[in-house]
Every structure is written in structure tokens, then in C-alpha cells.
Amino acid sequence: MAGGRNGLVGGALVAVVVGMVGLSFASVPLYRLFCAATGYGGTPQIGPEASPGVATALITVRFDANTAPNLPWNFAPAQPETRLHLGEEQVAFYTAKNEAATPVTGVAVYNVTPDKVGKYFHKTACFCFNEQTLAPGQDMQFPLSFWVDPAIATDPETAGVHTITLSYTFLRSLDDAAKSGALAKAGPHVGPLLR
Secondary structure, X not given: OHHHHHHHHHHHHHHHXXXXXXXXXXXXXXXXXXXXXHOHHHOOEEOOOOOOOOOOOEEEEEEEEXXXXXXXXXXXEOOOEEEEEOOOOEEEEEEEEEOOOOOEEEXXXXXXXXXXXXXXXXXEEOOOOXXXXXXXXXXXXXXXXXXXXXXXXXXXXXXXXXXXXXXXXXXXXXXXXXXXXXXXXXXXXXXXXXX
């Protein structure tokens, strides 16, 4: 009788350990799904191709670019900011140049601030999460398209927001993004592979 109980307890402990290991591997994807569904942590929402209607109100979107220290690229927005009508789809560009003497591959992740506007910022195409390889000295432009939902102006929490910052960070790999914490706050990939 005691042997049966010990086997049952042992089996339960093994099931708990296996379940905990499984949850640890699933935690990052589950967190990203939660952020994508709620806009939590400044995660931009996946937007439809067409905006729901252009409003007369204007909003400023600033562009920010960061590069991991181990990525020998010069990465910057092609324009510092743009003003657009709420609901209007806009196209913007980032540029990168490989300063190394060898080909180098990078992967971009993105986020918006303030965090509370994530659910209203919709990207319809971007270069994030795709490996981009630049030859030595090669320059490349990376396009993205986006729009800001007019509902941002009627939400009491975001009605006073007049400027959104869209920030991209280029890293060597998604593993580097996960280790740095950038991947946990990043929004989901949207749109076709852009090279």
C-alpha cells in the first residue's frame, strides 16, 4: 500500500516538474500573445490594411533607432518625425549601413511609447523579425507603413497624447533580443518579408 502511494506521489511530482518546464518554454510566446491582444507594454496592434476613416485631428509620430553594441551597423530613421491625421495610413523609412568588412545579419524588434497607446498604433507592413543581411559597406532602406486609430482621441487615458515614439532596435539575432528583454516587449511581425 505504501509503495502505491509513493508511486502516485512520485508520478505527480514528475508531472508537476514537466508542466513547469513546459510553461517556462511557453512563457515568452504567451506573454507576446497577451501583449499583442491587449496593447500592454506599448505593443502595437496588428492593424487591417485600411484604416477606419481619417479624422481631422493630427498626431506626431517620432522615429527612434537603436543598434546593439555587437552589430556594426549605422542604423537611423530617414526622417525624425511625421505628422499625420488619425486614421491616415503613412509610409516611413529607416536606413542602415554595414560598417564591417564582412557580411553581417541583423534582426529588428520594435515598440511604441507611451505604452498606453500600443492598442491604437497599427502597423500594416514592417521589416521587423526578418533577418536582414548587409554586405560590407552596403546601404539599405527599410520601409514600414502604419496608422493611428482615431479612437485614441476619445479614450480618456490617451486623449491627451499628441506624440507617439516608434522605436526600432536592430540586434544580431532574435536570441540576442530575447536575452536583452527587447523581444518580450516587442510587437508581433506584420506584413510581408521586406528585403
